[in-house]
Amino acid sequence: VNRRIAPEAAHAFVVRLYEACRIPSAAARAVADHLVDASLAGLPSHGILRAPDYLDHVDAGLVDPHGEPVVVRDDGTRVLLDGARTFGQLAAARAADLVAVRAREHGLALVTVARAGHLGRIGAYVEQLADDGLLALAFCSVPTRYHNVAWYGTREGCLGTNPIAYAVPTAAEPVVADFSTSAVPEGRIRSLRNQALAAPPDVLCDADGRPTTDPAALYADPPGAIQPLGGAQGHKGSALGLLVEVFGTLLAGERVDDAERENNLTLLALVPPPGFEALATGLVEHVRSATPVDPTRRTMVPGEPEHRARAAATAVEIDPVTWDRLAARAAAHGVALPPVEA
């Protein structure tokens, strides 16, 4: 059964646990902010589920919590940062700050950060840019060890789940879209496996290329693969995954099959033309006015479900596998577990 924890208690616990694991306080808080927010926004696959993973990454030397991103190439409108293996949340914050400055200067800018830890919910970075009045687009590629998405019509993992995100400033909340270019994100399959639930049909194949609903097939030896977005139109999902590999990996000067590379993020930001926010607000209204097939459902724009979930959330839910991993870490470091709600 999932544990329900008050948001402030969950946040404080993650910070204490990370500090006990000798993560600098600023980094611990940045990661906790990001993960608790994703859980509250109804995105468990990018929430607290990741907290023990990140500590494993530090232990394995994949993440250096003391890393400081550095600029390695700067052409004004296009900048490449070396993430220096720091937490993805810190590397991405640096990239977002920089692309905003350059977009204000040149009208349009692109920043790529390579060698970062797991980047979490990439919607968070474009949302930050839209809150600052910029139109933003993000492409995120992942290490080759996470190449678990089959190319359309093929068997083995070939690309990552390679999410795309974008955010659009409006007169109210920005539109924020953030989605994997695979049929499902890997975190959702892992969350289903942790809860012993079946995966939806048509999103997974086993190692022989046969469709399966068993989430464990993805973690078998040899592993199965997630299917690209689109079902019978999966060539489009594969094309989108490839686009992310081009913008995320290749613009960083890295080879797709380089086993040493880590997570990459490319942010594109644009100063919108005069009058843009009113037009974007009109576009949101246009979509929201569409008649739902199911009259009990509300028609929503991207980012609206997360915005509503966040406003309504009173607790963070933690699945049993994640809870046990956090409890083991907490016990090893003498950190008290947060109170569990009834």
Next chain:
Amino acid sequence: VNRRIAPEAAHAFVVRLYEACRIPSAAARAVADHLVDASLAGLPSHGILRAPDYLDHVDAGLVDPHGEPVVVRDDGTRVLLDGARTFGQLAAARAADLVAVRAREHGLALVTVARAGHLGRIGAYVEQLADDGLLALAFCSVPTRYHNVAWYGTREGCLGTNPIAYAVPTAAEPVVADFSTSAVPEGRIRSLRNQALAAPPDVLCDADGRPTTDPAALYADPPGAIQPLGGAQGHKGSALGLLVEVFGTLLAGERVDDAERENNLTLLALVPPPGFEALATGLVEHVRSATPVDPTRRTMVPGEPEHRARAAATAVEIDPVTWDRLAARAAAHGVALPPVEA
């Protein structure tokens, strides 16, 4: 039954017919080049099928064959062109030429062209940019009268089929992806209706939001709607369609529901970093090495099927409805029909 016409004969016929309809020769040739190439590339929905439509657009005053695109806003890295209702192929060529110049100057540039005729295969414009060594991305939005794609979970047409295209320079042929953000492009449904064939399941709904395989449902009164890309993951297709509306329509300063607007195209071009082509070539090899589930099929990258189709094509195929429309136009203007192959 479809008519098979030698490519040169089909091209010459389109040029003669357009000239007879008082289209300037340069425009007639540019349109014929584009449509014959799309037909040869195995993309009938963007090929000769469109030739009679474009003449209808001229007759209806939607297209001005004498229009000349003009710059209406220029921020260096970002330019807005008024397409002046000229043929989409001419407006897009102007946008592609301009974005290439600005990308060379600034490293990164974005050009939007509004008020253009139907833009045809938008892959053609990014392919041209990649042939010139640039990484290119395109977003194409359409007039509100072609809003025939339902928002995820809703009934009526809300957005256009809103294609995205991109092209990546490699050491050999560029990768060229070009796909609608709907389950299928409208032209494919029209082509199926013209041939009295059924549509695939799960791509169309009737006006009551019920799934149907009858392509005529899209043209009924009230009309049905095409579904967004993604099936059960259709929220991602809708998010992509919305992204295209933002980049295509809103960056042009136009309202999504403005009944007066025509076709818009935004091209983003980027000078790739040193060593990029070798990395892109490696990415193509990486994908091509994936094991097909069906061992009789070859694993291909985007653009490769069109490249192979073009190399193998010996004739243009014209469906019966399109043939009859062209024949009626030809008879009215005393233009000889091209010879039909056995």
